[in-house]
Amino acid sequence: MTPDEFREYGKQVVDWIADYLTNVESLPVRAQVAPGDVRRALPEHPPEHGEGFAEILADLDRIVLPGITHWQHPSFFAYYPSNTSGPAILGDLLSSGLGVQGMLWATSPACTELETVVVDWLAELLGLPAHFRTDDAGGGVIQDSASSASLLAIVAALHRSSGGTIAQAGLTGRHTLYVSSETHSSLAKGARVAGVGAENVRIVDVDPKTLAMDPVALDRMLAEDIAAGAVPVLVCATVGTTSTAAVDPVRAVGEVCRRHGVWLHVDAAYAGVAAVCPELRSLHDGVAEYADSYATNPHKWLLTNFDCTVMWVADRTPLLGALAIHPEFLRNAATSTGAVVDYRDWQISLGRRFRALKLWTVLRWYGAEGLRAHIRTGLAQAAKLAAWVAEDPDFELHEPQTLGLVCFRPRWPGRKPEEADAATLRLMETLNDSGALYLTHTKIAGRVVLRMALGGTRTEQRHVEAGWRAIRDAAST
Amino acid sequence: MTPDEFREYGKQVVDWIADYLTNVESLPVRAQVAPGDVRRALPEHPPEHGEGFAEILADLDRIVLPGITHWQHPSFFAYYPSNTSGPAILGDLLSSGLGVQGMLWATSPACTELETVVVDWLAELLGLPAHFRTDDAGGGVIQDSASSASLLAIVAALHRSSGGTIAQAGLTGRHTLYVSSETHSSLAKGARVAGVGAENVRIVDVDPKTLAMDPVALDRMLAEDIAAGAVPVLVCATVGTTSTAAVDPVRAVGEVCRRHGVWLHVDAAYAGVAAVCPELRSLHDGVAEYADSYATNPHKWLLTNFDCTVMWVADRTPLLGALAIHPEFLRNAATSTGAVVDYRDWQISLGRRFRALKLWTVLRWYGAEGLRAHIRTGLAQAAKLAAWVAEDPDFELHEPQTLGLVCFRPRWPGRKPEEADAATLRLMETLNDSGALYLTHTKIAGRVVLRMALGGTRTEQRHVEAGWRAIRDAAST
Numbered sequence: 001m002t003p004d005e006f007r008e009y010g011k012q013v014v015d016w017i018a019d020y021l022t023n024v025e026s027l028p029v030r031a032q033v034a035p036g037d038v039r040r041a042l043p044e045h046p047p048e049h050g051e052g053f054a055e056i057l058a059d060l061d062r063i064v065l066p067g068i069t070h071w072q073h074p075s076f077f078a079y080y081p082s083n084t085s086g087p088a089i090l091g092d093l094l095s096s097g098l099g100v101q102g103m104l105w106a107t108s109p110a111c112t113e114l115e116t117v118v119v120d121w122l123a124e125l126l127g128l129p130a131h132f133r134t135d136d137a138g139g140g141v142i143q144d145s146a147s148s149a150s151l152l153a154i155v156a157a158l159h160r161s162s163g164g165t166i167a168q169a170g171l172t173g174r175h176t177l178y179v180s181s182e183t184h185s186s187l188a189k190g191a192r193v194a195g196v197g198a199e200n201v202r203i204v205d206v207d208p209k210t211l212a213m214d215p216v217a218l219d220r221m222l223a224e225d226i227a228a229g230a231v232p233v234l235v236c237a238t239v240g241t242t243s244t245a246a247v248d249p250v251r252a253v254g255e256v257c258r259r260h261g262v263w264l265h266v267d268a269a270y271a272g273v274a275a276v277c278p279e280l281r282s283l284h285d286g287v288a289e290y291a292d293s294y295a296t297n298p299h300k301w302l303l304t305n306f307d308c309t310v311m312w313v314a315d316r317t318p319l320l321g322a323l324a325i326h327p328e329f330l331r332n333a334a335t336s337t338g339a340v341v342d343y344r345d346w347q348i349s350l351g352r353r354f355r356a357l358k359l360w361t362v363l364r365w366y367g368a369e370g371l372r373a374h375i376r377t378g379l380a381q382a383a384k385l386a387a388w389v390a391e392d393p394d395f396e397l398h399e400p401q402t403l404g405l406v407c408f409r410p411r412w413p414g415r416k417p418e419e420a421d422a423a424t425l426r427l428m429e430t431l432n433d434s435g436a437l438y439l440t441h442t443k444i445a446g447r448v449v450l451r452m453a454l455g456g457t458r459t460e461q462r463h464v465e466a467g468w469r470a471i472r473d474a475a476s477t
Numbered sequence: 478m479t480p481d482e483f484r485e486y487g488k489q490v491v492d493w494i495a496d497y498l499t500n501v502e503s504l505p506v507r508a509q510v511a512p513g514d515v516r517r518a519l520p521e522h523p524p525e526h527g528e529g530f531a532e533i534l535a536d537l538d539r540i541v542l543p544g545i546t547h548w549q550h551p552s553f554f555a556y557y558p559s560n561t562s563g564p565a566i567l568g569d570l571l572s573s574g575l576g577v578q579g580m581l582w583a584t585s586p587a588c589t590e591l592e593t594v595v596v597d598w599l600a601e602l603l604g605l606p607a608h609f610r611t612d613d614a615g616g617g618v619i620q621d622s623a624s625s626a627s628l629l630a631i632v633a634a635l636h637r638s639s640g641g642t643i644a645q646a647g648l649t650g651r652h653t654l655y656v657s658s659e660t661h662s663s664l665a666k667g668a669r670v671a672g673v674g675a676e677n678v679r680i681v682d683v684d685p686k687t688l689a690m691d692p693v694a695l696d697r698m699l700a701e702d703i704a705a706g707a708v709p710v711l712v713c714a715t716v717g718t719t720s721t722a723a724v725d726p727v728r729a730v731g732e733v734c735r736r737h738g739v740w741l742h743v744d745a746a747y748a749g750v751a752a753v754c755p756e757l758r759s760l761h762d763g764v765a766e767y768a769d770s771y772a773t774n775p776h777k778w779l780l781t782n783f784d785c786t787v788m789w790v791a792d793r794t795p796l797l798g799a800l801a802i803h804p805e806f807l808r809n810a811a812t813s814t815g816a817v818v819d820y821r822d823w824q825i826s827l828g829r830r831f832r833a834l835k836l837w838t839v840l841r842w843y844g845a846e847g848l849r850a851h852i853r854t855g856l857a858q859a860a861k862l863a864a865w866v867a868e869d870p871d872f873e874l875h876e877p878q879t880l881g882l883v884c885f886r887p888r889w890p891g892r893k894p895e896e897a898d899a900a901t902l903r904l905m906e907t908l909n910d911s912g913a914l915y916l917t918h919t920k921i922a923g924r925v926v927l928r929m930a931l932g933g934t935r936t937e938q939r940h941v942e943a944g945w946r947a948i949r950d951a952a953s954t
Binding site for chain 1: 478479480481482483484486487488490491492493494495496497498499507508510512513514515516519522523524525526527528530532533537540541542543544545546547548549555556559560561562563564565566567569570571573574575576577578582583584585586587588590591593594598599601602621622624625628632635643644645646647648649651652661662663665666669670671672673674675676677719720776782783784799800802804805806807808810811814816817825826827828830834837838840841842843844845846847906917918919920928
């Protein structure tokens with residue numbers, strides 16, 4: 001494709017996306033296809049001869065689009081938002097167009113240095129401590145996802161606790177990790193990948209009301225495990241759990257970690273970015289004093305296209321010690337001087353895209369005040385919805401309602417718990433099948449609960465109202 | 478940013494990229510900045526107020542572009558190519574615009590099913606076996622990089638060799654991996670991450686001429702290690718090593734693996750895609766019979782933007798057994814039926830972008846014949862360059878010269894080896910400093926050798942000629 005063809009088709013694609021974002025509201029939120037529908041509509045064999053771009057775009061409309069669940073639909077309330085925004089899409093596009101690979105500083109200095117700057121900027125915006133900065137002992141880096149950050153935290157923690165012997169000789173003995181029932185599954189996955197094993201992921205009790213980790217129970221479990229000969233490696237405290245947006249008491253958990261010499265990873269994937277608002281800075285209470293690693297996802301609620309997780313470490317030495325390998329083919333003058341950061345030593349992969357561009361375009365286009373306004377819009381929508389639910393005698397609100405998530409269920413008076421749960425799931429399927437909105441569920445204290453997550457880039461108050469109306473109507477029929 | 482603002486700025490960005498790709502040849506290949514230059518040119522603090530897109534683009538030109546090493550420059554001969562192409566950039570753009578997250582089939586069925594189709598298409602184009610197909614025992618999946626594929630192969634192999642106990646109870650005992658001195662560093666990194674440890678990555682001898690793994694030495698080492706109580710887990714055979722594009726004898730290595738019941742991972746990151754040409758199908762000799770996992774990178778030499786590694790497994794059971802975790806918040810009807818693929822169980826991360834779109838746009842725009850033409854152009858350029866080097870009495874060609882890579886060094890008559898090596902490195906720095914071309918080096922039999930990798934999207938014969946002329950001129954002054 002020549003640059004001039006690219007110019008022509010590129011503008012068609014930009015128009016396609018602008019039209020898509022304008023019209024996405026008119027599409028069913030959740031794809032209405034059955035398994036295999038999309039696959040069957042596509043040719044079984046690859047094309048021998050090249051095709052025109054118009055044909056590709058036509059098939060995008062005809063085959064792909066009906067199979068899309070529209071995460072950017074204003075009535076997408078499932079999971080957590082996965083914000084896109086115009087500047088983020090364009091930052092991503094610039095990254096694709098430049099096509100550089102930033103594994104080393106030398107392979108594109110701007111790719112590395114812009115990343116260092118934007119993660120330092122973000123640390124400042126979120127009130128994270130100065131020692132997270134790359135010019136201090138720590139440093140920030142963009143990862144693809146918080147799952148990778150979890151795995152890397154485990155690997156770095158194992159490196160520190162073993163004095164580096166695991167990287168050389170491999171794992172021996174029993175190494176334990178500490179999570180709660182509400183911790184993201186990436187910790188369990190990371191434990192398997194790192195060779196720790198699922199059985200050594202210890203589940204700490206939560207407060208039954210707030211679903212926050214109980215630091216006293218953690219302390220007790222750590223003491224017992226140490227007495228039994230285990231080597232505790234890492235505790236994960238979550239700021240905004242996946243299920244209910246619960247917030248673990250980072251400071252109290254951190255004090256326990258410090259006492260036992262255990263690495264504290266703070267998984268703030270969902271909620272950390274909300275601290276861009278000073279009134280939510282308390283989400284990070286204890287992070288400065290106790291967190292050894294911390295991750296949050298601008299790709300969830302901060303208007304930056306997936307994938308963009310920012311992970312910081314308080315001390316980069318264990319992370320780099322665990323991961324750095326210097327083969328001859330990567331040797332270069334800049335690395336030898338030690339004057340530069342080579343981000344390949346901060347991640348699983350060697351190669352890396354120029355993801356900092358999209359975070360840069362987002363931070364500049366919106367500015368701190370624009371980001372705060374976006375977070376506050378989601379918070380206000382959630383608070384309003386929670387108030388409606390609380391006022392409605394047919395529904396039960398899960399409290400405390402926190403941040404941009406509202407969890408609730410119909411009361412289904414007169415039904416046994418298991419019947420009520422089945423009815424709640426049926427209600428959700430009916431709503432999702434309608435295409436008018438998209439919800440997911442979770443379980444709280446064993447009971448099925450609906451989750452309605454606000455904070456979508458295009459979600460306005462009227463969408464929340466319409467969603468709530470649809471839920472009430474469906475529950476009462 | 479409204480859709481109409483996106484329309485306006487998006488077209489500016491498309492023009493910016495089209496201009497960039499038109500003019501990239503006039504820029505110095507390697508960035509000419511010193512460490513810290515880019516960082517110092519950027520504000521220390523994030524903006525409080527949003528800025529205009531014109532200002533962002535202006536800073537892109539003023540601050541970022543001088544810090545870019547231009548991987549898409551036609552005279553970028555370093556490392557291996559990291560091809561972009563118009564259709565790939567547009568596929569990536571469509572993915573960013575749709576902003577879907579394909580962790581589950583249900584979260585965007587087309588994201589999953591298009592991926593299954595394009596990886597099946599690619600398997601067919603590369604002559605890979607039918608059992609790699611998702612409708613057979615195996616399956617293909619797009620990963621961010623071959624490093625992740627290496628780690629996943631190790632994790633799956635550990636799962637199989639331990640009968641699943643490692644995922645539950647963690648690693649115990651000595652587990653060994655087998656590579657050669659030429660194997661990519663991602664195997665050593667993966668071994669550290671997976672808890673196997675660097676010391677248990679065993680280095681098998683290579684043939685001193687071809688630098689290919691010696692299967693007899695492998696067989697001997699496996700027998701010795703087993704006798705010493707180790708549990709051999711995985712052998713990595715490479716098709717196109719990073720250093721010299723050497724090709725390990727997959728069939729002979731595979732026979733040894735089969736005999737000892739060890740997982741065979743084939744790392745064809747660089748060269749696998751070349752098998753799109755029938756005359757290079759022999760690169761895959763033995764893969765059908767012996768490979769348990771296999772990875773190749775369309776993002777290197779197959780016109781598809783980074784990141785796009787395709788990994789296949791012969792049997793998906795151990796991979797899924799090692800990674801699948803099903804928390805309540807991800808339960809959904811489609812997954813429960815077992816009728817769909819959920820790619821989150823095929824990778825480290827939970828979330829995933831719609832990367833299949835760019836591979837789809839590439840396969841359709843170029844067709845099989847277009848892809849073959851691209852590979853053959855790089856092969857022909859490399860063969861021609863190798864012939865010039867071989868004819869030149871002042872240079873020594875590393876033979877066999879294979880695929881799109883040419884390794885050579887000035888003879889530097891009369892100099893001792895270490896002086897000659899230092900002179901070769903100085904020559905490379907002089908050339909790279911000039912901005913006219915960009916080369917990297919490696920070591921073969923302890924001697925510094927220059928690597929010149931062909932296969933760039935925009936590299937024409939004239940660029941190879943000019944590059945060779947520049948090298949000769951610099952070496953003779």
